[in-house]
Amino acid sequence: MTGLAEYQRSIRDLLKKRAISTAHDPHLSEIAQSRELSLLRDIAVWWREMAVNENCAWTAGLLRKCGIFHQTVESFYCSENVSSYVERASEQFLALLSGHGDPLIASLAQFELAVFRVRQGDPQEYCIVWDRNPDDLFASLKSGGDLPPPEAEWRYHTRVSRQIPDLVCCDRVRHADA
Incomplete structure (x- = not known):
């Protein structure tokens, strides 16, 4: 050395x-x-889980419902240069998951990231496309019920912007491939 x-x-x-x-x-x-290294790693991942739970509550809830919360946070911690600032680390986490292979996880992370950024003063308008009704998804996550299935015939376009009352609006659009 x-x-x-x-x-x-x-x-x-x-x-x-x-x-x-x-x-x-x-x-x-x-x-x-050493056993101590493993313990330190567990503590570091636990802290990241706490931050994700606090700052990315909807995405964390979906990951837990899918049974991949711990492994996703651990992979994020181990593979990324994660900021020591909780808000920035949460933004990094959501940005990473915005490209997730599961379209539901990707859409929810994109939505949560857009809301986070707009609340921070970002003037940009964001559009998130969902394969199912996001209202049904949020109700499911809140109640602990089953996740709504994808809707082959419809897409839901959610816009997030400071120019929109309450920051968010959603339009249901017939899917071209249906």
């Missing part, structure tokens, strides 16, 4: 489960195998 900065990067990489060579450093090799 050549210096403090390299040592700190190595510890960070171990915490984030990133591959590093410990073959020539017995100290790092010992840390990599």
Whole structure:
């Protein structure tokens, strides 16, 4: 190890489960195998989960309902350079999930991110396309009921903007492929 900065990067990489060579450093090799490193990683992920729960409540609720909350937050923590500022980290999390392979998770993350940004003063108008009625989704998440199924015939276009009363409006549009 050549210096403090390299040592700190190595510890960070171990915490984030990133591959590093410990073959020539017995100290790092010992840390990599330690129970304490695993505990520190669990605590770091737990803190991220707390922040996501607080600042991305709807998306967190959907991820929990889908049974992928913990693994999604852990993957985010381990793979991204996450800001130490909770608001910025939450924005990073939602931006990442906006491209999720599940269209429902992606739409909800896009919506929550748009609302977050508009409330922060962003003058842009955002449009989020849903494959099911977002009102039914929010009711389901709030009540703990089943998620609404996709609607092949319809798409729901939700606009989020400071120019819209209450920031949000939604239009149901016949889907071209139906």
